[in-house]
Amino acid sequence: MPDRARQRVYVTGIGVVSPIGNEVETAFDALCTGRTAGSILPREGERPEEDAIVAPAEFDPSPVIPRMRARLMPRAGRMAVVAGVDALQHAGWQPEEPELERLGVYLGSALGGAEYLQSEYGGWRAGSRLRPAAVPLIMSNAASAHLSMHTGAKGPVQSWAVACVSSAMALGESFRAVRDGYLERVLAGGTEAQLTRATVTAWQQLGALANAEGEPDRASRPFDSGRTGLVMGEGAAVFLLESEAAVEARGGRPLAEIVGYGAASDAHDLTAPLADGQIRTMRVALEDAGLPPDAIAYLNAHATATIQGDVVECEAIREVFGDHLGSLPVSSSKGAHGHLVGAAGAIEAAWTIEALRQQRIPPTANLESVDPDCALPLLPVEEMPAHGAEYALSNSFAFGGSNAALVFRRV
Numbered sequence: 001m002p003d004r005a006r007q008r009v010y011v012t013g014i015g016v017v018s019p020i021g022n023e024v025e026t027a028f029d030a031l032c033t034g035r036t037a038g039s040i041l042p043r044e045g046e047r048p049e050e051d052a053i054v055a056p057a058e059f060d061p062s063p064v065i066p067r068m069r070a071r072l073m074p075r076a077g078r079m080a081v082v083a084g085v086d087a088l089q090h091a092g093w094q095p096e097e098p099e100l101e102r103l104g105v106y107l108g109s110a111l112g113g114a115e116y117l118q119s120e121y122g123g124w125r126a127g128s129r130l131r132p133a134a135v136p137l138i139m140s141n142a143a144s145a146h147l148s149m150h151t152g153a154k155g156p157v158q159s160w161a162v163a164c165v166s167s168a169m170a171l172g173e174s175f176r177a178v179r180d181g182y183l184e185r186v187l188a189g190g191t192e193a194q195l196t197r198a199t200v201t202a203w204q205q206l207g208a209l210a211n212a213e214g215e216p217d218r219a220s221r222p223f224d225s226g227r228t229g230l231v232m233g234e235g236a237a238v239f240l241l242e243s244e245a246a247v248e249a250r251g252g253r254p255l256a257e258i259v260g261y262g263a264a265s266d267a268h269d270l271t272a273p274l275a276d277g278q279i280r281t282m283r284v285a286l287e288d289a290g291l292p293p294d295a296i297a298y299l300n301a302h303a304t305a306t307i308q309g310d311v312v313e314c315e316a317i318r319e320v321f322g323d324h325l326g327s328l329p330v331s332s333s334k335g336a337h338g339h340l341v342g343a344a345g346a347i348e349a350a351w352t353i354e355a356l357r358q359q360r361i362p363p364t365a366n367l368e369s370v371d372p373d374c375a376l377p378l379l380p381v382e383e384m385p386a387h388g389a390e391y392a393l394s395n396s397f398a399f400g401g402s403n404a405a406l407v408f409r410r411v
Helices: 024-032 075-091 114-125 134-138 142-151 163-179 197-206 244-250 275-289 307-327 341-358
Strands: 009-017 053-055 103-108 157-160 185-192 235-243 256-265 296-300 391-397 402-410
Touching: 009 024, 009 075, 009 163, 009 244, 009 341, 024 341, 075 114, 075 142, 075 185, 075 235, 103 142, 103 163, 103 341, 114 134, 114 197, 134 142, 142 157, 142 185, 157 163, 163 185, 163 235, 163 256, 163 341, 163 391, 163 402, 185 341, 235 244, 235 341, 256 275, 256 341, 275 307, 275 391, 275 402, 296 307, 296 341, 307 391, 341 391, 341 402
Parallel strands: 103 157, 103 185, 296 391
Antiparallel strands: 009 235, 009 256, 185 235, 256 402, 391 402
8 A cells, every 4th residue: 555644746847739839948938038829710611700819839749659549639639648758758757567557647628629529520410420439539538548558657547627727637636646645656737729610719709719900929918908818729738746755766856846736616607707716726725835925936827818817816816915916926928828728727837837947937928008907016028037936826717617726846
């Protein structure tokens, strides 16, 4: 039986696929130096669809995934496998038996195989037959399953589909599994590939997306008085989480430590956020970490650039951090790469860790005129030094009222 004594939990490897780069250190540098992503989603056929701005990720899975296997994987699954393999390489660890039996896979993805959901059912309505692999291509746990099969991980393989907090919760729950002695290691994070015409149009009908006027790579404007909504992005981020004992046993190198995780529900509305739930989530994460609010030296905000969402989050941040706000930099990376939905919490956890590692606070891209209702003392529009920052917090909030926050420590 495993030792149930609490373990420290380290991040030892990070792999990313993102609209601003596919290697964590260089992608973070792109974020800090102002690179932004955005393009117009092509229309399909003769349908009278509105233009939509999206932030796609460019990646080549062929060095990692054989072509025939890739054909049986959804795009989100291919991204997850590429990011997961990169995380193992980044950590300098290649698992072998019996280590594989104590390696779990915990991934978040809000929708699963969106491109096959559109193509298969669209073809069926037009009179075509569904392919035999339709269900495995569409199911939300496909990415987790493919990452497990590709790496040989034989521990628990779990999937979270909790809208925009999916990957943050996957990280938080994997942190608990390792901390409490149930697993030695977990490949944890999230993946999302929703940039199909049908899915994006559904988001447009919800009224959540930025309008398509102006420059596409400037459409995502968190905290800005001119923001018009979110830009949908895609990508993946996967982390190798290891217990302190596992890291020491193999002579590994920690990148950061996860020290706190909080989750709470608004119990309020399917789409409208509530400050109360966000406040409780941040406070639970801080309590779990054993830290006062003034220990946090950087806050990566969820801030999606929606009219209501940014205001509510700023209200919650003010309530939690109070007088400490004068020395707390707050920024949102979604101005650079849009909203990765189920992968958002994971990709933003990667930037939060890099902020501590590189001692660089990333800016909020496209922030020109701060909405008075979003005014916080430190909203950097250019990168700034972190001045010895030790702890950072990353927020993730979702439709359905689910909230999650993670606290990281520099090592």
